[in-house]
Amino acid sequence: MDNRSYILRCIALIEQKVDWGKTHDWVDYDFKNLSDQIFESTKVSISVRTLKRIVRQVPDAEGYYEPQMATKNALAIYLGFRSWADFKQSNVIEPDQKSETITPAPAVNFKKKVNYRNWILPIIIILLCVAVYLVWKTQRTSAELTIKKVAGNNFAFRYDLKAIKYNNATVDLDYGLFRPLLTPKGEFTYVFKLPDNYRLKLLADGVVLAAQNIQVVSNGWKCVVQQGLKEVLVGDTSLFNSNQVLSLRPDKIRSIGLDPSEDYWTDYRNIKDFNIDGDNLIIEVDIKNDLKSGGIDCFDSSIEYLAESKTGRVKFVKPGCAQFASFDFGEVHYNGNFHDLKPFGINLSQWQKVRIEVIKKQVNVFINGVSIYKNSYHEPIGNVKGIKIKFKGVGAIDNFRIMNLKKEVIYGASFDDKIAD
Structure with missing residues (x-):
């Protein structure tokens, strides 16, 4: 199955899992709901806009939108797989493949002496991977996000990512709005146009490092x-x-x-x-x-x-x-x-x-x-x-x-x- 087929298969499984009807009938609330559910399951934030581009693809169109690997991994984990690679491996479909009856080879019973030296290198590799993961996890929790109200609906954001390594970082301002972060440490201001209760997230390479809610009061109805x-x-x-x-x-x-x-x-x-x-x-x-x-x-x-x-x-x-x-x-x-x-x-x-x-x-x-x-x-x-x-x-x-x-x-x-x- 080519990449496009895997994307379409993923969309079909998501539609089946959430039980909200056909995806072409979804409204903004459904995409926001899906974004929240994916974040709850994976701690990866996918914007409403990105989900719309993924979900509303036309199967027979000449081109198609393929999301970044971090996004595909999050979708796969949300569906219960370990990663996008695991999803692809578990969904191998060859339309032209014909079923064949395979006669199993006769069983051979033999004893083989186990060479324990062969296990030493894999064990060392596993231990190193665990150590690297623990260090990575510690670094990933070293990010800081501070939000302070300036005046009215204007808020000041201060972030610090200097303690971690990453490729791309953003602040998710909720409802599909993102602010790219061009430096490892800095400040910016943002004016929220509508009164609401916003759930904000600091992300690096799609992984949520910090989260905070802010409330823009309406002062009445x-x-x-x-x-x-x-x-x-x-x-x-x-x-x-x-x-x-x-x-x-x-x-x-x-x-x-x-x-x-x-x-x-x-x-x-x-x-x-x-x-x-x-x-x-x-x-x-x-x-x-x-x-x-x-x-x-x-x-x-x-x-x-x-x-x-x-x-x-x-x-x-x-x-x-x-x-x-x-x-x-x-x-x-x-x-x-x-x-x-x-x-x-x-x-x-x-x-x-x-x-x-x-x-x-x-x-x-x-x-x-x-x-x-x-x-x-x-x-x-x-x-x-x-x-x-x-x-x-x-x-x-x-x-x-x-x-x-x-x-x-x-x-x-x-x-x-x-x-x-």
Whole structure:
């Protein structure tokens, strides 16, 4: 099998493993999710952009994209192999090879004197390899990354890689953005344009040497609209806070530089420390998303909370579109293509009161007071650092609350005449 065939085989196995449907139907969230899973398994960070170039290859095209060896090794390890070479060895396929019946040679029973001297050199080589690996590992943990807020959304980065040997180094700024590092030690500044909880990594030759989260607070609820690779932060709050609900006016899509005839996504986010454990909480919110109000297609509507290490997320759709529903908590990632998420198909043309209860990593989802779905996860999510409620189209939200398990309200917003903090 040529290199291209191995790449395509790798893509097919990844598609089979994650169970998110056909790769040509994946959206940005799926690629970000895959990037996070690969990092968790291998400690190698592959950007969303690189994953898109790998996954969205056309089998019959004249050219193809072949990633670097470090990336291929990470993909192979994610699939359960030791390396890319091991992956290739385990996936040898010769389409034209015909099966032949081979008569085994008669067994010969004989004794052979073992020469122990022949084992001395291999043992020495193995011990040397182990020693080299231990030294390499020690060096790899000697990198430093310090991040300090300068002003507003402007952050200063200081890094030090002088203690290690490497070919290429970068800082992963999350969401597919990378800053190449041209010197072994230095500083730079970066302005984050959107409020969010970012997971940043210092990498050398694709290996993560240091990681740190930063939070760009939103100072209340903000509206972000995404169309393709373009993201717009809506600065005029009057465009999305009206009639005592949080909902962007669909007739204003063109005025913010987007095409209303093409699909777009709107999310309402509040990024701050909510001072509550993501593995033990209650979230309540009223949501609505229909064609008349600016919804699109299956009216996808998701509720997500960002935390220190993981996220919690439920996506609802209209009945009949359950293949686009999803459930993501900790290490558990379910989608409607391969899991029964029909309960997440609800009538979004009317207001629906959503309640998400998480008690010791046991999740219970309610609609209008009725439990519709239960599941669990194992890896801790951590303290909540932000909320995102996202719609295909514009959607609307009201009466948002976060409570502890004693049902004491930690935070609430009803969106009257002004944006809640």
